[in-house]
Amino acid sequence: MVYITRRETFNAAHRLFRPEWSDEENLRVFGKCSNPSWHGHNYILYVTVKGPVNPETGFVVNLKTLSKIIREQVIEKIDHMNLNTQVDFMKGLIISSENIAIAIWDVLEPRFRPLGIELHCVKIVETENNSVEYYGN
Amino acid sequence: MVYITRRETFNAAHRLFRPEWSDEENLRVFGKCSNPSWHGHNYILYVTVKGPVNPETGFVVNLKTLSKIIREQVIEKIDHMNLNTQVDFMKGLIISSENIAIAIWDVLEPRFRPLGIELHCVKIVETENNSVEYYGN
Amino acid sequence: MVYITRRETFNAAHRLFRPEWSDEENLRVFGKCSNPSWHGHNYILYVTVKGPVNPETGFVVNLKTLSKIIREQVIEKIDHMNLNTQVDFMKGLIISSENIAIAIWDVLEPRFRPLGIELHCVKIVETENNSVEYYGN
Amino acid sequence: MVYITRRETFNAAHRLFRPEWSDEENLRVFGKCSNPSWHGHNYILYVTVKGPVNPETGFVVNLKTLSKIIREQVIEKIDHMNLNTQVDFMKGLIISSENIAIAIWDVLEPRFRPLGIELHCVKIVETENNSVEYYGN
């Protein structure tokens, strides 16, 4: 069993807020991250899958295949987008790094099983100081 | 003469567009960067000043002073903001990295002269692949 | 269950030595790290906690809260300090990265339980080539 | 139990290909990585070992010892080499990152047991976007 990790990047706008709350309540909990005019990040996404090494190729999975799935299913839908308003699979969520990671997991996880590999971890780096990891449960 | 550089970071939303142009024209020139719902970046700002070393302190300038000026004059006004709509000293500009660097230069340059130092360079890193430098002319 | 990691940095002096040993013995085991006049590092501290995502906020824990605890309990007591002589919670230890990580774990671990989250890992990066991780047992 | 990680780097040439396959088949599966005239990388190797902290030294293992083993057993045999043709312990393998990690694990694993520590992970970073981890089974 070997773990293989692909890094992809995307730039996006977001804000942290809860529509049920007043602006004051949002500001108290989320601080400047609740700015109604948005802010944004250079997000880094690490997708780790695991599986046995195919003796024919030396690969757990061809990185071109892995990258293609991540780009088509995730990056093309979120890069240079507003994560709060323009991404179908994040609709209705508070756009925290935690929820971004879980939403991406839910998109990617069923895509890897047909390839005989398993999604192991989705990691989101929001800034050089803050990151989250989700392992699926 | 020694050059001293302070790194600061800010996260902000922006879009590239020219109000005189149609959406199609903006899309043709600026691509996905013209998304009307915004996107954003973790910008890195490098401010380089130059001056002689003060023999009393060993400093060109006290880094606490340098950082305080940059934070008060620039970072507090742009961090977690929408650069197109919420920053007084960028009003009316196309929010390219080039124009961000020039706008920050214009804010900072007069602040350093009273300290006996000179602004040398404002560098903006927008992504790991793209950066600009402005030397004041 | 999501894992969230906060990065903080501190600069400190230390030396590796065992008071029971002669200078020669310390030099033999610890090499130049035993220099009696000290040396130092830009340490990087990664604190990872885990917990369920709060559906009200989208957070495992508010990063402002997490960072405040780490800064007040750890960083303010060790930044720009001599780890061998000036830090109460490291008194009597050999100031290896291993022992720094364990000492920080012991300070932080009881602070997170009242918040409904659990400390998962303390990672200390001493140089770009050397790091340690402690998971609490 | 503490985990300690040593980073080492090596520069090497390789190509991905399967001798049983035609050039066309190799090109189809491995793409430009199958170039018969080779290409190469600045590989980064992370070796993580685990063990209890020795109360005499504060160390899981002396980093000088750890680095010496990795350099003598691995780095000196692969740095500035052609991994396909010049490395005894990689002979006959498809030189994927997966197989490089496993081959290095097999060399290092028996060396650590006499020191009372255990190899935990071999990580190979091939490019800033691609890495693999092997935990021994």
Add this chain to the structure above:
Amino acid sequence: MVYITRRETFNAAHRLFRPEWSDEENLRVFGKCSNPSWHGHNYILYVTVKGPVNPETGFVVNLKTLSKIIREQVIEKIDHMNLNTQVDFMKGLIISSENIAIAIWDVLEPRFRPLGIELHCVKIVETENNSVEYYGN
């Protein structure tokens, strides 16, 4: 006048050697870098151009244009290649970082003039410890 820098990466094989010299002489001067079976690197290329800011676009040059030129003229011809044997515009050169930078300059410099911008610097980072910069004379 603003300076704008684009980062691109390429992975390639090379060796340092002078065909007029014996193997011993090549080994004496170039060390392990003269290995006849090649080695390789993840090279990083920084291309800096300078020019006035176009008031219509806020750009010195559209980064899509800049990147396209660098990729078509340089990266596609050297990525995953053997720099000694497979690159027309490096034929007959000793493949040092110095000569790589000069060769890339000579390819790129005439391409930027028609765009009203000027090539300022070609920087090649061979390893994290070694880099060269060429400014055209």
Add this chain to the structure above:
Amino acid sequence: MVYITRRETFNAAHRLFRPEWSDEENLRVFGKCSNPSWHGHNYILYVTVKGPVNPETGFVVNLKTLSKIIREQVIEKIDHMNLNTQVDFMKGLIISSENIAIAIWDVLEPRFRPLGIELHCVKIVETENNSVEYYGN
């Protein structure tokens, strides 16, 4: 004329203080950097030299030679040292990054002239946020 840069690292203790001043005055000017029990950094040193490319070797200077000079003349004398008390060529200086850079320049500059190259820049990175550059006048 090509510029070539070598990166070296060293870990050292220092404090900022002026012996003529009281502890209060030192604290007022230098803040926590004046801690009498020292603190320290992982310093990064970049040495840039310039010269013509030797057509025989493709080198401005052999990097092994460049690195050997920097290590013997500088790194071995400052790595794991107390810069205030243990380094001959920094005696009597306030150990600011500015003065460290100038002191290293003065040591290195005469060493390169006999090789037909010229020292161009000494850069000291003290933390990820602070750095200085000295060009010799």
